[in-house]
Amino acid sequence: xxxxxxxxxTELFHELIRPYERLVYVTIFAILKNETExxxxxxxxxxxxxxxxxxxxGEAKFSTWLVTIAMNEARRRLRKAKTAAEDSxxxxxxxxxxxxAPAVLTDxxxxxxxxxxxxxxxxxxxxxxxxxxxxxxEVFVLRDIEELxxxxxxxxxxxxxxxxxxxxxxxxMMLQKMLVPYLKNEAPFRDQGRPFGSQGxxxGSQGxxxxxxxxxxxFQ
Amino acid sequence: MNLECKHVxxxxxxxxxxxxxxxxxxxxxxxxxxxEICSAVLDSTRNILVLTADDRTYELPVGYSERLHERLxxxxxxxx
Numbered sequence: 001x002x003x004x005x006x007x008x009x010t011e012l013f014h015e016l017i018r019p020y021e022r023l024v025y026v027t028i029f030a031i032l033k034n035e036t037e038x039x040x041x042x043x044x045x046x047x048x049x050x051x052x053x054x055x056x057x058g059e060a061k062f063s064t065w066l067v068t069i070a071m072n073e074a075r076r077r078l079r080k081a082k083t084a085a086e087d088s089x090x091x092x093x094x095x096x097x098x099x100x101a102p103a104v105l106t107d108x109x110x111x112x113x114x115x116x117x118x119x120x121x122x123x124x125x126x127x128x129x130x131x132x133x134x135x136x137x138e139v140f141v142l143r144d145i146e147e148l149x150x151x152x153x154x155x156x157x158x159x160x161x162x163x164x165x166x167x168x169x170x171x172x173m174m175l176q177k178m179l180v181p182y183l184k185n186e187a188p189f190r191d192q193g194r195p196f197g198s199q200g201x202x203x204g205s206q207g208x209x210x211x212x213x214x215x216x217x218x219f220q
Numbered sequence: 221m222n223l224e225c226k227h228v229x230x231x232x233x234x235x236x237x238x239x240x241x242x243x244x245x246x247x248x249x250x251x252x253x254x255x256e257i258c259s260a261v262l263d264s265t266r267n268i269l270v271l272t273a274d275d276r277t278y279e280l281p282v283g284y285s286e287r288l289h290e291r292l293x294x295x296x297x298x299x300x
Contacts, residue, residue: 005296010296010297010298011296011297011298012298013292013296013298014289014292014293014296014298017292018285021280021284021285021288022280025280025284026278026280029278030278035281039281039284039287042284042288043287043288043291046288046292047291047292047295050292050295050296051295101226101229102229102232102261102264102265103261103264121271122271122274122276122277125268125271125272125277126277126278129272140272144269144272144273145272145273145278147273165233165234165239168233169230169232169233169234172232172233172236172265172268172269173229173232173233173265175265175268176261176264176265176268179264179268180264183264183267183268
């Protein structure tokens with residue numbers, strides 16, 4: 001379809017882009033967390049993708065190419081919105097003088113599916129993602145929201161795979177720390193005589209969910 | 221290989237992404253089986269990722285697609 005668009009059937013671009021509309025919007029929104037800005041940015045990204053379509057060589061996936069443009073657009077808008085000074089203050093160095101340890105819990109219960117459905121929790125998550133330093137947020141958005149693989153994420157951000165892994169791990173640990181208080185409040189089944197931790201026994205296959213279907217998108 | 225908690229935490233992401241080599245995986249699982257604290261860290265991190273991957277966490281604004289294609293029409297033509 002790309003070839004046909006380039007050959008002059010430009011109106012086909014509507015159909016070409018349709019499967020990727022969400023990807024572009026969510027990428028930018030997760031970075032900016034402003035609906036209006038994100039929508040403007042998504043439109044700019046998609047128009048820019050059309051104008052630069054001939055530079056798409058097919059070496060990367062079309063989605064990765066689009067995400068790269070979206071990420072650049074989000075960065076550009078972010079830069080406009082904040083001063084360089086704020087930027088440098090908020091970002092830790094890569095080797096981390098900062099503490100990336102997770103929050104240690106003493107009364108954790110695996111939260112039930114109903115709690116994960118709650119709107120407030122989703123809002124807390126969006127806020128926490130927004131609060132991540134930019135370089136961690138970018139990797140988290142591409143890997144865990146957009147579900148790009150490591151190589152695609154590395155390509156979209158212009159960094160290597162090792163750095164993707166390091167930043168992703170740190171992003172997740174920072175989110176765990178930020179969100180644990182809310183997750184704990186959502187857990188209604190405390191102190192029912194079960195020993196702590198007994199419901200979510202790991203020890204099966206790696207990353208396997210504790211209950212069927214619960215983690216469908218992650219572990220299938 | 222016996223791991224301490226702080227070493228297990230370093231591998232939480234690798235564990236969730238199924239990237240640990242078999243020896244390390246076995247050590248992490250052995251530790252998790254006997255450590256409530258690390259099990260809780262794992263569960264909480266995993267829950268966050270489940271929530272993240274839920275399409276409803278990031279929803280599109282109403283009318284987004286229509287507005288996008290309207291704008292596109294001016295650039296590429298067509299009916300959208």
